[in-house]
Amino acid sequence: MRRSWRKMVSAAAALVLAAGAAQAQRTDITVGMQLEPPHLDPTSAAAGAIDQVTYANIFEGLTRFASDGSIVPGLAESWEISDDGLVYTFRLREGVKFHDGTTMDAEDVKFSLDRARGEESQNAQKALFSAISEVNVIDPLTVEIRLSQPNGNLLFNLAWGDAVIVAPESIDDIKTNPVGTGPFRFSNWVQGDRIEIVKNPDYWGTPARLDKATFKFISDPTAAFAAVMAEDVDVFTGFPAPENLAQFEADPRFQVLVGSTEGETILSTNNKMPPLDDVRVRKAIAHAIDRQAIIDGAMFGYGTPIGTHFAPHNPAYVDLTGLSQYDPELSKKLLAEAGYPDGFTTTLKLPPPSYARRGGEIIAAQLAAVGIKVEITNLEWAQWLEEVFRGKDYGLTIVSHTEPFDIGIYARPDYYFQYDNPAFQGLMEELNATTDPTKRAAILGAAQAMIAKDYVNGYLFQLAALTVANAKVAGLWANAPTQATDLTAVYWKE
Amino acid sequence: MLRYALKRLLSLAISLAVASVVIFVAIEVVPGDPASYMLGINARPDTVAALREELGLNMSPPERYIAWVGGLLQGDFGTSYTYRTPVAEMISERLWVSLPLALFALALSTLIAFPAGIIAATRRGSKWDLGIMGVTQLGIAVPNFWFAMLMVLVFAINLRWFSAGGFPGWEAGLLPGLKALLLPAVSLALPQASILARVMRSALLDTLDEDFIRTARAKGLTRRQVLRRHALRNALIPVLTIIGLQFSFLLAGAIIIENVFFLPGLGRLVFQSISARDLIVVESVVMLLVFAVVVVNFAVDLAYAAVDPRLRRRR
Numbered sequence: 001m002r003r004s005w006r007k008m009v010s011a012a013a014a015l016v017l018a019a020g021a022a023q024a025q026r027t028d029i030t031v032g033m034q035l036e037p038p039h040l041d042p043t044s045a046a047a048g049a050i051d052q053v054t055y056a057n058i059f060e061g062l063t064r065f066a067s068d069g070s071i072v073p074g075l076a077e078s079w080e081i082s083d084d085g086l087v088y089t090f091r092l093r094e095g096v097k098f099h100d101g102t103t104m105d106a107e108d109v110k111f112s113l114d115r116a117r118g119e120e121s122q123n124a125q126k127a128l129f130s131a132i133s134e135v136n137v138i139d140p141l142t143v144e145i146r147l148s149q150p151n152g153n154l155l156f157n158l159a160w161g162d163a164v165i166v167a168p169e170s171i172d173d174i175k176t177n178p179v180g181t182g183p184f185r186f187s188n189w190v191q192g193d194r195i196e197i198v199k200n201p202d203y204w205g206t207p208a209r210l211d212k213a214t215f216k217f218i219s220d221p222t223a224a225f226a227a228v229m230a231e232d233v234d235v236f237t238g239f240p241a242p243e244n245l246a247q248f249e250a251d252p253r254f255q256v257l258v259g260s261t262e263g264e265t266i267l268s269t270n271n272k273m274p275p276l277d278d279v280r281v282r283k284a285i286a287h288a289i290d291r292q293a294i295i296d297g298a299m300f301g302y303g304t305p306i307g308t309h310f311a312p313h314n315p316a317y318v319d320l321t322g323l324s325q326y327d328p329e330l331s332k333k334l335l336a337e338a339g340y341p342d343g344f345t346t347t348l349k350l351p352p353p354s355y356a357r358r359g360g361e362i363i364a365a366q367l368a369a370v371g372i373k374v375e376i377t378n379l380e381w382a383q384w385l386e387e388v389f390r391g392k393d394y395g396l397t398i399v400s401h402t403e404p405f406d407i408g409i410y411a412r413p414d415y416y417f418q419y420d421n422p423a424f425q426g427l428m429e430e431l432n433a434t435t436d437p438t439k440r441a442a443i444l445g446a447a448q449a450m451i452a453k454d455y456v457n458g459y460l461f462q463l464a465a466l467t468v469a470n471a472k473v474a475g476l477w478a479n480a481p482t483q484a485t486d487l488t489a490v491y492w493k494e
Numbered sequence: 495m496l497r498y499a500l501k502r503l504l505s506l507a508i509s510l511a512v513a514s515v516v517i518f519v520a521i522e523v524v525p526g527d528p529a530s531y532m533l534g535i536n537a538r539p540d541t542v543a544a545l546r547e548e549l550g551l552n553m554s555p556p557e558r559y560i561a562w563v564g565g566l567l568q569g570d571f572g573t574s575y576t577y578r579t580p581v582a583e584m585i586s587e588r589l590w591v592s593l594p595l596a597l598f599a600l601a602l603s604t605l606i607a608f609p610a611g612i613i614a615a616t617r618r619g620s621k622w623d624l625g626i627m628g629v630t631q632l633g634i635a636v637p638n639f640w641f642a643m644l645m646v647l648v649f650a651i652n653l654r655w656f657s658a659g660g661f662p663g664w665e666a667g668l669l670p671g672l673k674a675l676l677l678p679a680v681s682l683a684l685p686q687a688s689i690l691a692r693v694m695r696s697a698l699l700d701t702l703d704e705d706f707i708r709t710a711r712a713k714g715l716t717r718r719q720v721l722r723r724h725a726l727r728n729a730l731i732p733v734l735t736i737i738g739l740q741f742s743f744l745l746a747g748a749i750i751i752e753n754v755f756f757l758p759g760l761g762r763l764v765f766q767s768i769s770a771r772d773l774i775v776v777e778s779v780v781m782l783l784v785f786a787v788v789v790v791n792f793a794v795d796l797a798y799a800a801v802d803p804r805l806r807r808r809r
Contacts, residue, residue: 036766038532038576038577038770039576039577039578045532045533045534046532046533046534046535046536046537047532047534119544120544121541121544122533122541122544122545122548123541124532124533124534124536124537124541125536125537126537126538126540126541127536127538175577175578176578176579190587190663190758191577191579191584191587191758192587192588192758192759192762192763192766193660193661193663193756193757193758194660216660216756217756218659218756219753219756219766220753220754220756222643222754223646223658223659223753223754223755223756226643226646226647226650226651226658226659227658227659227660227756229650229651229658230646230650230651230654230657230658232650232657232658232659232660352769380526380769381526381531381769382525382526382527382528382530382531382769382770382771383525383526385526385527385530385531385535386525386526386527386530387525389530389535390530401535403536406536409536
């Protein structure tokens, strides 16, 4: 009798505990990020913060990036490519609805792509669509995209946040009330503070496990540290203070995710400004730079050395760091050969991110050791765009090029590096016309080697994706193949 | 009194007109194009041109100045380049954080400074006086953002009594709102209280040395009565000036504290807008702040007149 009484008590206790545990299962999350999106239309601005909130959460494209950077089907279930590579026929998923209840069909796809490539387009990546000559609706679930020339990148281009599918019914308010097809719906935006999204119960695919997510904007690195420490935010993506990561790693309450990004951080060089127009001088700069010292000093060890403008996690990547090994003696010899035995003076203009400001100080010291004196100027982004990027009034600058797969910028002679090499431009044309993956990889290898041997820029390191999260949060992306915080698979453990 | 008020009102209008020109010119000469900033480094020139056209950036500066001031006079602050929402709406949203924060800080500062200043002045040279002067010296010397970070470390990270920052919004209730503003308000208030306490002390000391105080004492009033009826009232003029200045400072100057506590206030709006070259927002917010400063000064001028009848009669 007594025994069964005890049994009952323990059973009841177990029940209470289980109920408690079930209650403790959280379904909301607060994600901290540094920059606030200016608005929420990924198809009309470059701000990465827009994709950070909307990509894969609110908006989806025909194709999409998986967390390893590969391209997988999105709103298109499958596709066929004609033998000449000029016609892509996409089969759309059935039963996909926008958050306002309207159906997503071929007309919406046509509308979205025509809007992005049209004359009055405000798409920041309009070049993604330049090969498209027409978009045709075959039936409500079939879309045909015709190209003016073959483009091996089309499926990749359509995965960008700038190529998501939007609806004509909701386009007017898209900037403040985005209506997409994703697993989350936009709910509320308190400007300057936070954006809230809630689960979309009618999602066509695997539904989200969270009911609600809040993005909070904390620009100051110290405040970001405090917010994570005080557990005001559960996740911080793009954590701005690498110097504090060791502390989070040591604390069992937190986990630190270190992944890769598409950000090639380079010492951009003005290839038209003497003496930087001399390849020997650029080679001398490359050999004067100790990459590891910059990674350790500016990024506290987070970052992968690169020897060319290509992401190391890409299968076509070729390790060319050997072409620019740290060798100050060789550097001095090259400078003397080029006619600058005593070095020279040039400018180094630095935008705000800490990789540039801290890295710039270290590079200045390394260049000084071989006799190159640099005058450092700190610029705001708007000034940098005007002076350096558009005005090309600079010798050296440090920037992380975060667009995925952007080696094509070297084929633009008017781009701010002013690298004008017809051989390279030919390679890029050949690449565009090639769809076979093996052949593409070979061309890409040759292109990487060409810019590395021309020492167009100083190739420093691939920016690391740094995320700090509560230890109980699972399902986060460690890598950032595009600037996104895909919350679809995120949940709380236990 | 009416004549005095009218004169002040005229100088207020002139100040505002001059300020609008200065603000517009200063912000226009800063290099950087909002459209290029929005579209980033991969944008095509035709895309940037299309956006510039839509934002009205292709108009000449004088045309834009007239459009801006014309709008302001009709209460239309324009539309933000980056957010694409009406500037007036953005400002009023931010004011719901900044204004209560400034008032909260000012109230704390006054509540601390008045007793401290009075105690220090009436007990000149005592341990109390030395202690208060020492603490206020420290309060002025310590930067408020450093003190703010220290408070976050103690009260948010270690004790976990408060959030490290952020603002739940007034719709979450009065108490949660005030709680979120408490640490920022204290860090804003302490340096201000230190300044105010010192001003209070010296103003009161000056007054206490005046002949009429001696006369009042000779008539048989107690120290306490003299202090309340004669000394305090006369010492209030410099103190009011400082309070007026402090209020404008607290409204506009909380940028750093707003960043430390990631509060969605006016200061942070200005900061974000400057880096995005959202010129129309910067111009309108700065203009609004100038307006607030000028109006507060006007109110302080009127308050002087209320406190000091001589000012009303002066030509």
